[in-house]
Amino acid sequence: MAVVTSYTGSSDPEFKVGQALSIGALKVRSGSVGLSFAGGALLSVEGPAELMLISSGRARLIQGKASAHVPDGAEGFTIETPGVELVDLGTEFGVSVNAAGEADVHVFTGEVEARLPGDEASPGSLVALNTADSRRFASDGASLGSPIGPNDLSLIHISEPTRPRLI
DSSP, X not given: OEEEEEEESOOOTTOOTTXXXXXXXEEEOSSEEEEEETTSXXXXXXXXXXXXXXXXXXXXXXXXXXXXXXXXXXXXXXXXOSSOEEEESSOEEEEEEOTTOOEXXXXXXSEEEEEOOOOSSSXXXXXXXXXXXXXXXOTTSOBOOOOXXXXXXXXXXXXXXXXXXXX
16 A cells, blocks of 8 residues: 655654555654555655555545655545645645644645535535645635745655655
8 A cells, every 4th residue: 555665863663664554544753754655656744743544545644744746647646634635636745734633735836636525515615726836724624715835834845756666
């Protein structure tokens, strides 16, 4: 499903490069962990963070910071947050989720589709975010409409991702 491609910043031996991870909870206490998903997406998670690996094309960021690089052919990779689903349409973006469940999203390049929750009476809406766009979403899915700058996010930016070999 996903393989650890890098681990830096802590002496905690919890992660090993090449380690295969299966569906389930993942806690990064400190440092950063690079993950390569079977579908081709690369994800970098900075601790402290809590992540749930759902499938080879989907993860849930409960709290913390992450950035994704989704190359051609891996479109559709999704990061869920408490209030919004972020569907990558072939891009590079970062997301930060705070303790209140608010998600700050910044698209470095490409396009992300933000899917806001809904119900039977009122289906959720879609928000398109393109290169250099940013947005804050509340934990209930409301778009707070306040654009944020990349300096506000302090996100990890995967500038030159390498495609690791999956084990």
